[in-house]
Amino acid sequence: MRVSIRPQRSQVAFCSRATHVPQIRPPSRRHGRERTRPHPEHGGRTTDRSQLREFYPSILDAFASHKHGLCSREARSILAAAPTPTSAAKLTRRRLQSLLRQAGRIRGIQAEAERLHEVFKRDYLHQLPQVEAALGHQTSALLRQLNTACDNADQLEEAVTQAFEEHPDAPVIRSFPGLAALTGARVLAEIGDDRTRFANAGSLKAYAGSAPVTRASGKSCKVMSRKVKNQRLAAVGYVWAFVSLTRSPGARGHYDRRRAAGDRHVAAQRNLFNRFMGMLFHCLQNGHTYAAAKSPPHSPQPAIPQRQLDAYPCFGGLYAEVVCS
Incomplete structure (x- = not known):
């Protein structure tokens, strides 16, 4: 049976923008829902980026390789x-250097100003003068909205960081490689601080979606x-595992072993995240922090009791590099 999905009037009124052509497109039939607006921090993939592509390609080329794209303070x-x-194109090198200083840049100002000056001086196709002026006014309006969104995101980040640092579980969570203030706050917010919420490490792994499901x-x-899981906790888990590859030799070694065994990149990351969740459960239950092993790299590691492996199977691969002290 074919079902037709149409947006409600309230959704149309909320999603419409005065700066857009007053034509509401139907939701994507491929996904069966409306397409959501990307976050302003996703490399500049916003409405103003689509508009700048039509008449201002030089600004896109200037910040194509920047980490934050059009959301950067320089852009x-x-x-x-x-x-x-x-x-x-009329901006001088001295004016560009002044703008970069106002944006908070400290190093490489002269070289960056020279690069931007060269990009803006290139030959591009231009709109008619009146059309370009109108699009410039529209870009300024969208830029004010983007500045407000970025300021709100900075204020929210500061508030979340302050609240997270005041929590008693913050030192334990921050001790894990790959977890910072924002990612640690997300992990703490999703799993909570009730020690009786999860009966064992397997329950926490299943809740996070890192534990696999066997269909026999x-x-x-x-x-x-696992498909049924906490999507927010699973999303931050991939970030956690990815960052830990450059922060922990044990995590990198475990990832390489999983890749050598035939796992794809995502599967190896999920397996590493599964190990971390087990160790996090143990450390939170006992109030211990994650610390690097104190023994030499090539010295034999102490034997692990079987009952400890049964209780915390996450220790199997990374116990040689870390201990909860």
Whole structure:
């Protein structure tokens, strides 16, 4: 049976923008729902990026390799001073250096100003003068919205960091490689601080979605990734595992072993996240912090009691590199 999904009037009124053409597109039939607006920090993939592609490609080329793209302070500062490509081409090197200093840049100001000056001086196709001026006014309006969103995100980050540092579980969570203030706060917010919420480490792993699911029927037996899980905790788990690869030699070694065994990148990361969740459960239950092993790298590690492995199977791969002290 074919079902047609149409957006409600309240959704249309909320999603519409005065700066857009007053034409509401139906939701994507492929996904069966409306497409959501990307976050402003996703490398500049916002409405103003689509507009700048039409008449201001030089600003996109100037910050294509930047970590934060158009959401960076340098890009927003230059867009505020030169909302059109014609005005950007008139910026001198000294003016660009001044804008970079105003944006908070400290190092490499002269070299960056020279690079931006060369990019803005390139030959690009231009709109008609009146059309370009109108699009420049629209870009300035969108830039004010972007500045407000970025300021709100900075204030929220500061408030979350302060609240997280005041929690008694923060030292334990921050001791794990790959976890910082924001990612640690997300982990703490999703698992909570009630020690009786999860009966064992396996329950926490299942809640996070890191533990696999075994489907057995007759002679068929398949091990699959868990679909029913806490999506927010699972999302931060991939970030946690990815960052830990450059922070912990044991985590990197475990990831390499899983890759050598045939796991894909995502599966190896999920397996590493599964190990971390088990160790996090043990450390939170006992009030211990995650610390690097105190023994030499090539010295033999002490034997692990079987009952400890049964209780905390997460220690199997990373116990050689870490201990909870």
